[in-house]
Amino acid sequence: MADKGRLIAVDWGTSRLRAMLLSAAGRPIATAESADGIGALESGTHEAAFERLVSDWPTVPAIMAGMVGSRQGWREAPYAACPATPKSIAASIIRFKSGAGRPLAIVPGIMVRSDDRDGDVIRGEETQIVGLLADEPKFDGIVVLPGTHSKWATVSEGAITDFQTFLTGEMFGLLSRQSFLRHSVNEGERELSTLPGFALGLRRTVIDGLPFLAAIFSVRARQLLDSVEAEDNLAYLSGLVIGGEIAAARDTGRLWQGRQLRIVGTRSLARAYGRAFELAGYEAEALDGSDLVVAGLLHLARTADLFPAETAR
Amino acid sequence: MADKGRLIAVDWGTSRLRAMLLSAAGRPIATAESADGIGALESGTHEAAFERLVSDWPTVPAIMAGMVGSRQGWREAPYAACPATPKSIAASIIRFKSGAGRPLAIVPGIMVRSDDRDGDVIRGEETQIVGLLADEPKFDGIVVLPGTHSKWATVSEGAITDFQTFLTGEMFGLLSRQSFLRHSVNEGERELSTLPGFALGLRRTVIDGLPFLAAIFSVRARQLLDSVEAEDNLAYLSGLVIGGEIAAARDTGRLWQGRQLRIVGTRSLARAYGRAFELAGYEAEALDGSDLVVAGLLHLARTADLFPAETAR
Numbered sequence: 001m002a003d004k005g006r007l008i009a010v011d012w013g014t015s016r017l018r019a020m021l022l023s024a025a026g027r028p029i030a031t032a033e034s035a036d037g038i039g040a041l042e043s044g045t046h047e048a049a050f051e052r053l054v055s056d057w058p059t060v061p062a063i064m065a066g067m068v069g070s071r072q073g074w075r076e077a078p079y080a081a082c083p084a085t086p087k088s089i090a091a092s093i094i095r096f097k098s099g100a101g102r103p104l105a106i107v108p109g110i111m112v113r114s115d116d117r118d119g120d121v122i123r124g125e126e127t128q129i130v131g132l133l134a135d136e137p138k139f140d141g142i143v144v145l146p147g148t149h150s151k152w153a154t155v156s157e158g159a160i161t162d163f164q165t166f167l168t169g170e171m172f173g174l175l176s177r178q179s180f181l182r183h184s185v186n187e188g189e190r191e192l193s194t195l196p197g198f199a200l201g202l203r204r205t206v207i208d209g210l211p212f213l214a215a216i217f218s219v220r221a222r223q224l225l226d227s228v229e230a231e232d233n234l235a236y237l238s239g240l241v242i243g244g245e246i247a248a249a250r251d252t253g254r255l256w257q258g259r260q261l262r263i264v265g266t267r268s269l270a271r272a273y274g275r276a277f278e279l280a281g282y283e284a285e286a287l288d289g290s291d292l293v294v295a296g297l298l299h300l301a302r303t304a305d306l307f308p309a310e311t312a313r
Numbered sequence: 314m315a316d317k318g319r320l321i322a323v324d325w326g327t328s329r330l331r332a333m334l335l336s337a338a339g340r341p342i343a344t345a346e347s348a349d350g351i352g353a354l355e356s357g358t359h360e361a362a363f364e365r366l367v368s369d370w371p372t373v374p375a376i377m378a379g380m381v382g383s384r385q386g387w388r389e390a391p392y393a394a395c396p397a398t399p400k401s402i403a404a405s406i407i408r409f410k411s412g413a414g415r416p417l418a419i420v421p422g423i424m425v426r427s428d429d430r431d432g433d434v435i436r437g438e439e440t441q442i443v444g445l446l447a448d449e450p451k452f453d454g455i456v457v458l459p460g461t462h463s464k465w466a467t468v469s470e471g472a473i474t475d476f477q478t479f480l481t482g483e484m485f486g487l488l489s490r491q492s493f494l495r496h497s498v499n500e501g502e503r504e505l506s507t508l509p510g511f512a513l514g515l516r517r518t519v520i521d522g523l524p525f526l527a528a529i530f531s532v533r534a535r536q537l538l539d540s541v542e543a544e545d546n547l548a549y550l551s552g553l554v555i556g557g558e559i560a561a562a563r564d565t566g567r568l569w570q571g572r573q574l575r576i577v578g579t580r581s582l583a584r585a586y587g588r589a590f591e592l593a594g595y596e597a598e599a600l601d602g603s604d605l606v607v608a609g610l611l612h613l614a615r616t617a618d619l620f621p622a623e624t625a626r
Contacts, residue, residue, distance in 0.1 A: 211561030248524035
């Protein structure tokens with residue numbers, strides 16, 4: 001066996017636990033995944049959940065990012081401050097050994113604090129941005145990471161200088177499934193961003209500039225007055241919410257302002273946001289989020305010298 | 314008995330059924346209330362729910378407003394168009410007799426439609442505005458009716474010319490009780506609008522002009538980074554949401570613009586909005602919502618000639 005596993009890269013979020021066994025050169029050898037997300041685990045059960053998942057793999061060091069480092073996680077890794085570089089993030093990694101003696105490292109989240117605005121925090125996405133910087137050290141622009149809690153981060157001179165969280169995915173879920181608007185929308189087979197309603201909703205918030213709170217009741221009015229089809233109306237709501245995020249990011253004045261954009265996320269979210277930016281008249285290149293997590297974990301492991309000496313690049 | 318009941322005025326919304334027996338002069342003689350809101354009733358059960366509530370009262374005509382006239386109500390009263398006057402609303406009242414022979418009237422909701430924006434609908438609040446106009450026929454300004462779905466209506470020359478719905482109350486409920494922010498807030502004994510967090514949240518959205526979607530994650534950040542007390546953080550969220558509504562209404566450009574403001578709602582909502590407008594530097598007079606419903610129903614009953622002839626004013 002020429003290439004044994006030397007490091008386990010772990011993306012441990014609220015709802016999923018994903019692990020990848022990497023070779024000394026950083027190539028993936030095996031992957032494993034479970035539903036043991038941080039949100040589902042009691043205090044004191046993290047080691048068992050992790051060892052269960054990787055029991056077939058060699059006992060090599062593991063580096064982890066995401067909610068595993070939160071107060072509710074395995075062990076708290078306090079937030080590093082912005083501006084944050086891959087080097088400053090690596091320096092804030094916490095290390096310990098599991099009960100079974102496995103060397104473990106947890107990547108910290110990052111925070112932004114300032115006197116003239118509210119603070120903000122990221123936990124997990126910083127590692128994807130590190131992955132992007134490992135590939136493109138000179139990148140200067142905005143990284144958009146769509147999701148339950150979308151993050152927009154400003155990257156300049158190799159550092160994350162500022163960022164902002166938007167509750168976009170959660171807002172869409174609340175409005176489409178738990179608010180009274182659920183009677184006006186319906187999920188179908190088609191991809192929402194390809195439906196006419198998506199473009200219309202997006203136009204309302206991004207181009208017409210309608211404030212989000214003033215726009216959402218129209219989902220109900222479209223059903224009552226125009227008998228709009230429920231699936232297209234769900235696409236319209238999706239367009240309003242994603243458009244609301246884009247307009248809000250633009251209007252904060254701190255983000256974007258003509259700089260280049262990268263979308264980092266799952267394939268389906270990247271497609272929806274790609275279409276949204278295109279409809280709004282902006283160019284944005286999409287990158288795969290899971291690839292960047294691994295690239296980021298690998299880069300941080302090397303920077304923090306977590307590989308055994310003989311495997312260092 | 315000098316003054317027998319001659320008309321029953323009914324405010325029948327999604328969650329409550331309220332009835333008031335009025336004298337020929339329009340004075341209240343008795344009131345009754347139940348939890349038989351439209352949202353809780355099956356089709357075909359409305360008459361029984363109503364007769365159960367008023368069984369001790371004489372069999373006089375009843376005039377009703379609210380969701381009772383919706384597609385899910387007792388009988389649908391189609392929306393009247395804007396601009397809408399007390400007279401045009403009265404002309405669109407639908408009349409029928411109950412199985413027991415009682416004359417019944419249902420007030421229509423109103424709608425606004427236009428080629429250059431989405432439509433909107435009101436059902437119930439139009440009657441409160443009619444009540445306001447019955448008292449102040451020359452009122453020219455904006456009527457703000459806070460609630461689960463807040464309404465802002467433009468009133469001019471005795472007509473409702475335009476309006477806009479905001480999901481404020483529902484948004485606050487979703488975020489404080491069903492989103493992940495519920496872990497960062499807590500309901501206490503104190504009135505939210507009196508806490509420092511309320512003023513701060515309001516300032517963020519109304520004065521600093523932070524877009525609502527960009528502001529809400531700060532509820533979580535304040536807990537994580539500043540260890541803000543959970544009750545004050547709930548007040549902060551309330552300030553963000555109410556401030557978001559006020560800023561959105563201002564920014565639509567169609568509403569307000571320096572015109573005089575009236576707040577119409579329950580005592581506690583009127584206090585919160587009164588404080589919000591005061592903090593934002595605007596003057597707004599508050600009126601009691603339930604008084605105005607009765608005044609509006611009485612005015613519409615007289616305009617539509619629903620009183621027996623001998624009781625007409």
